[in-house]
Amino acid sequence: MKNHVWRPLFVVIAIAIGILLFRAFYVPSDFGSQEQGYTFGYHRLSNEQEWKDYPEKYKGNDYCNECHDDKIEELESAHHGTIPCENCHGAAFDHPDDPEKLTIDRSRELCIRCHAKLTMPSSDRNDIPGIDPAKHNQGEECSECHNPHNPSLEDM
Amino acid sequence: MKRRDFLKNTAVFVAGASVSVSALDFITPKELFAANPQLKWGFLVDTHKCVGCGFCVKACKTENDIPYEANVTRTWVERYVIKKDGDVVMDCPKGARDGYTTKLLDQNHSGMLLVPEDEIAQAFFVPKLCNHCTTPACVQVCPVGATYQTADGVVLVDRSWCIGCGYCIMGCPYGVRFFHPVEHVADKCTFCYHRISKGGDTACAQACPFDARQIGNLKDPNDPVAQTVLSQRVGVLRDEYGTKPNVYYIGLNKEVR
Numbered sequence: 001m002k003n004h005v006w007r008p009l010f011v012v013i014a015i016a017i018g019i020l021l022f023r024a025f026y027v028p029s030d031f032g033s034q035e036q037g038y039t040f041g042y043h044r045l046s047n048e049q050e051w052k053d054y055p056e057k058y059k060g061n062d063y064c065n066e067c068h069d070d071k072i073e074e075l076e077s078a079h080h081g082t083i084p085c086e087n088c089h090g091a092a093f094d095h096p097d098d099p100e101k102l103t104i105d106r107s108r109e110l111c112i113r114c115h116a117k118l119t120m121p122s123s124d125r126n127d128i129p130g131i132d133p134a135k136h137n138q139g140e141e142c143s144e145c146h147n148p149h150n151p152s153l154e155d156m
Numbered sequence: 157m158k159r160r161d162f163l164k165n166t167a168v169f170v171a172g173a174s175v176s177v178s179a180l181d182f183i184t185p186k187e188l189f190a191a192n193p194q195l196k197w198g199f200l201v202d203t204h205k206c207v208g209c210g211f212c213v214k215a216c217k218t219e220n221d222i223p224y225e226a227n228v229t230r231t232w233v234e235r236y237v238i239k240k241d242g243d244v245v246m247d248c249p250k251g252a253r254d255g256y257t258t259k260l261l262d263q264n265h266s267g268m269l270l271v272p273e274d275e276i277a278q279a280f281f282v283p284k285l286c287n288h289c290t291t292p293a294c295v296q297v298c299p300v301g302a303t304y305q306t307a308d309g310v311v312l313v314d315r316s317w318c319i320g321c322g323y324c325i326m327g328c329p330y331g332v333r334f335f336h337p338v339e340h341v342a343d344k345c346t347f348c349y350h351r352i353s354k355g356g357d358t359a360c361a362q363a364c365p366f367d368a369r370q371i372g373n374l375k376d377p378n379d380p381v382a383q384t385v386l387s388q389r390v391g392v393l394r395d396e397y398g399t400k401p402n403v404y405y406i407g408l409n410k411e412v413r
Contacts, residue, residue, distance in 0.1 A: 035307040040295050043304035047314040054350035057219045058359050083365040087211050091218050113209040113255030119273045122407075123280040124366065125207040125256075133257060 059092040061085055067096075071149070078150040088148065108133065111142040196309040196402070197347055198374035199358075200381045200390070201283050203407040205368035208233055208281040210255035215363035217253065219348065221338075228334040229253065230345040231285040231360050236411060237261060237271050238278040244411045245271055256281070282412050283369060285360065286311065286332040286345035287393065287401030294324035294333060294344075303342065309374075309402060310349055315341045329397045347371065374402065 030045040064085045065072045075081045086092060088110060090102045117130030137145075157165075216231045217224055232251035238244050249262040260268040292311050295303050302318035305311050313324075318341035325333040325342055336343035348358035352371060356362075361369040372381025384390065384406070391408035392401040405412075 040305040042301040116257040120279040122278045
């Protein structure tokens with residue numbers, strides 16, 4: 001059938017088949033409406049597992065406790081016992097294999113995250129002992145005088 | 157065709173069409189609920205307990221490989237200062253990555269502002285993160301099916317499927333989405349899906365020394381977060397958008413946007 005009407009129709013059909021073939025190979029088999037329906041659940045199902053397999057960096061105090069139980073015990077009785085180890089010691093990653101040693105953040109900037117005196121009348125920040133970083137022994141590391149694990153002023 | 161027949165046929169067609177639509181509507185929500193009735197993640201923020209140390213922001217950035225120096229973050233902490241004359245001053249330098257260490261409020265191009273102590277009526281911190289809405293606007297606008305809601309209520313982005321069009325970043329009423337400068341896709345809080353799925357805590361909740369942030373299962377009546385949400389006065393952000401957020405706040409003021 002050599003007809004100027006039919007020929008473009010065949011071209012269109014060929015393009016449509018081509019697109020459908022490409023789609024069949026390109027779109028993963030688990031792609032589609034999942035449990036949450038078309039509006040909120042239209043996705044590739046295996047991506048959920050990919051997010052679940054994302055590597056953890058922070059391991060938590062229980063992980064630290066497996067080897068450093070002596071330090072944890074010392075900390076628990078002190079005011080700073082509520083602060084997770086990794087906030088100052090850095091994320092564990094795969095310590096002790098990689099990295100072998102963690103870099104401890106002893107900077108003033110770390111301590112004044114909580115201990116810079118602010119006026120916050122409707123926040124618990126007001127109850128934390130605070131200093132004016134510009135006036136309080138400027139340029140010195142806090143840990144030179146204060147023991148970070150037991151910051152009590154009586155034991156200083 | 158007679159007018160009588162036309163009206164009769166129209167009535168029959170309309171009745172038939174409306175039945176099929178309502179039948180579809182009837183099936184879908186039931187299927188949705190049956191999918192996973194045991195688990196729905198929710199988050200609880202206590203604004204009284206937050207002291208603005210910013211350890212949550214730091215932990216989140218490290219845990220989720222968000223470029224540390226880039227001005228993007230999955231979670232942040234805002235500072236609100238409400239003056240006695242009713243003015244509200246707010247700031248959030250670097251998303252509070254380094255905490256709040258000065259009384260000066262960062263007003264961007266207007267410079268730093270000091271509110272005198274005797275003019276302050278209220279001042280507090282508000283941590284923010286993705287609300288993992290029950291009806292997320294960001295998911296609805298995605299043209300390729302790259303962002304979605306899991307059966308347990310977490311909103312995620314498929315990095316291999318996202319085309320980076322930015323519709324979801326514009327669509328989120330809470331501004332929690334951003335363009336990842338390294339992955340070149342839309343990025344957002346995942347509720348640390350890799351941690352909570354293994355029974356752990358989110359990185360931000362674990363880093364908080366004051367338990368201002370908690371994650372829990374809203375479907376479990378014995379879960380501390382679910383109990384608080386059910387029994388105490390909690391609020392959500394921008395309720396009027398109808399997105400049904402799953403991040404609940406204790407001590408939320410009307411001034412908080």
